[in-house]
Amino acid sequence: VKDEGRGTVRFFEAAMDEQLQARRRIEHELSGAIPRGELQLYYQPIVNGRTGEIETFEALIRWHHPVRGCVPPADFIPLAEQTDQIGRIGAWVLDTACAAAAAWPHPWRVSVNVSPKQFRQPGFAAGVAAVLGRHGLPPGRLVLEITEGVFIQDATMAVEVLTALRTLGVRLALDDFGTGYSSLSYLQRFKFDKIKVDQSFVRRLGRHADTLTIVRAITHLGHNLGLQVTVEGVETQEQLAMLRELGCDQMQGYLFARPAPMTELSQAGSADRER
């Protein structure tokens, strides 16, 4: 029994060792991804809930790995957050997205995801101001998508940074709303411009009767607080019909468009204009 136990331990040690090595390899490869030009931003339209017109594009990062192909953010953003790479990657995302938006043929907004660790870096708000200035992008055309993770370590500091960003004129969205532990309490801490209802709710619409009640309640709550309500993950006409009736301000999802490089999306945009 003793030997078997030792064997099991050794087996786990070997497995962990392999995991650790794989992690280190990805970490190393990721550190060279920016200079090698392997990172790219895809954009997904966010449309007006009533008119269907494009208002904003959310920037979503992709890593084109030479061997593994297109790596989704879920497979490397958490790692970048654990190591100190998120600062550089986040700065690259912000710079690239603002440069792109400044050149768009329409005053579309660009919405950029900010990781909690990136947000907490000293001088974050000043960095945002510098990027806007460098590209001549009016602050009102930038939306920053924040998750409740920014409040966890130091909520007072988070509110200070959010207030500084608000003063710049940047718009602020609370992302993944409803999935965390205390989404509601954060609405008291800071007045966001909008909440983004997590796509897990939309997925269950029409399958669970209670979900419609919850999304309706979130929408009313947001509206009564003077916030806009965006729903994401809209995939079906059935979901669209339900969400329209609730009066959601913006919608986003595969039903409208999948995230894609801007060159592919701007054609959809011009088709929309011609209609």
Ligand code: C2E
């Ligand atoms: P998120 O911010 O909640 O982004 C929405 C995710 O839902 C995106 O996945 C998007 O492609 C996907 N999506 C949009 N419409 C639909 C739909 O109709 N159905 C389904 N099933 N999915 C839909 P993606 O691009 O894989 O990004 C995943 C997460 O990675 C994002 O979640 C965000 O948390 C993070 N992320 C992406 N880009 C960045 C970035 O530049 N910086 C940071 N810090 N995080 C990022």
Ligand code: CA
């Ligand atoms: Ca987002």
Ligand code: CA
């Ligand atoms: Ca989200």
Ligand code: CA
């Ligand atoms: Ca999410």
